[in-house]
Amino acid sequence: MMNKKDIDWDNLGFYAHETKSMFKAIYTAEKKWQVEGLIPYGNVSMSPASTILNYGQGIFEGTKAYRTSKDRVVGFRIEENAARFASSSERLCIPQLPEGLFLNAVQEVVKDNSDFLPTQEQGSLYIRPLAYGDGPMLGVKASDDYTFLVYATPVGSYFKSGLKMLDTILTDKYHRIATKSIGFAKAVGNYAGTLLPYKEITLEGFDEVIFLNSSDEGIIDEARSANVFVLKGNVLKTPALQGSILPGITRDSTIKVACELFDLEVYEEDVTVEDLLNADEVFFTGTAAVVAPAGSINYKNNKVQFETVYNASMTKKIREKLIDIQYENIEDPFGWVVPLG
Template sequence: MLNIKYELTKDLKQKPDFNNLGFGTKFTDHMFIMDYTEGKGWHDPRIVPYQPISLDPSAMVFHYGQEMFEGMKAYKTEDDRVLLFRPEKNIHRTNVTNERLCIPQIDEDDMFQAINDLIKVEKDWIPTPKGTSLYIRPFIIATDPFLGVRASNSYMFMVILCPVGAYYKEGINPVKIWVETEYVRAVKGGIGFAKTGGNYAASIKAQMKAKERGYSQVLWLDGVERKYVEEVGTMNVFFKIDGEVITPSLEGSILAGVTRDSVIELLKSWNIPVSERKLSIEEIYAAAEEGKLEEAFGTGTAAVISPIGELNYDGRVISINDGKIGEVSQKIYDTITGIQTGHVEDTYGWAKEIK
């Protein structure tokens, strides 16, 4: 168990209007920090005022990108409880990423305690209007002041929090997606399955290209054959074809999303056919031509469900479900957000209360 030191600020910030929140722009009064030193391990856990951090210009994170992050949310229920959604999945995935990036493993109970205790301090920052939540960003950076390609010997683990509204300004309405054929996000054997900034840096160019053409996000194809769909933007992706829901299988280049796993479990419990397999873009377009492409949606912590209303692949534009959210997509969204906020009975044991 961590012996967390507290340094609480007396200069509290003015909270934003919870009815008019964006995403990732306002941060709470405090943050969690813990250091790692080779030979000593993780040490000095503390909750301190939210503040800039001081690093040597030669800190290895700046030059070699050895870092990782996670994304979670906290929700306040009508009876004033605070719930997290499957936090053990994100915490376990932290160490999966750490293993790939040669970052020291972090005790999973310690990580949960850090998040739990920071949220207890910042409970008043959790918004309650529909669709809002408190976003949780744990991350680890390499801090050795050294120029040379190797694993760092020192690190900082931090957790910051921000109250957020809907991730997409379109809300739950279907979005238009550009199918990217020039750039790739990741390949098997790389770091596509890890939650690390390099994956997102690699995606920015294609996202800008898509937005210039009036599209909200990018549908990524595999990096070898440029044939099979992988992820949509920063989310996993699902397609409902002729009654069956299909999502790309995890083969090393796709993030094992917590929402993805939850959707698969929900569909199985509802006796809706669901499969994880390779799915080509041509199969999707053939299904559309045959009238069998019924729904498509992305899944992720930030947006939960993001329905897809249109795809553009090499100038071939298809509309999905007349640009409207599908029945299955809506049911998934209502169920997951209902469990997260305590409005739907949690028969899966997914919600964990902050205590």
């Protein structure tokens, strides 16, 4: 375990810091899910023939715990994470984990690692539940045995230089995921395919990449690990959940905040390349980044610079409203915040 005194709490970044403990449960066909409970944070072992290593049979979630202005430790819409975990499990042929076990595991990990929970100024405690097939299977089949883990790590800003207007590229070189595949699931393999595109665009000086839909390159899909929103006037649009789009929890929260607190017209529908390039504002949403603004979009060697100043933007208003709800700086009008401490 890393000593908390060795952590630079004012410059956490988005890295995996060792903490005190993690939660474990195992599944066998004979005994179903069996809880091992909290164990020391550390490496795990598995068969070299495990289905996670050979065939990518694994899923994960991401959520956060916050130390709020009311001196409470809370989570944000964690039941939605449990529901999405169940949906991802079904798609990857992983046995369903009882919702109560998922929620209890998150709470136990947060409580036992409370010494690693940053202040609001420093960041939050990022929580990573995951499940994977660890039984040996040489043929392309679902595993007989599975492991469920939950670990946590203190994090700061998702971006190395803190929040900024992101220079973004819209790529037609790669697709993120195939339509009618597993884009809606939080499957480990969905993210591996974005590593090379991201490596290439960062070498060109860009911060983020948006992918086109694999069935219709006239419409956009999402970014490498975030949903995309496009604002024009009073109309906010985001791609509909048609199978290749992850049903982001921050995405859904943004839709509700935009509609109910800022009176925007919000549409979940196809977002065309033209919509993207002619927008007043474009931003990304996700658990890690919350809401992050695009400063420009580059497409086929043409650059569109957004003229809206961030401090005067709707993006900033939505971001700050979500963060204020999460940290209990304002009353939660939606009932999203749940105590974890």
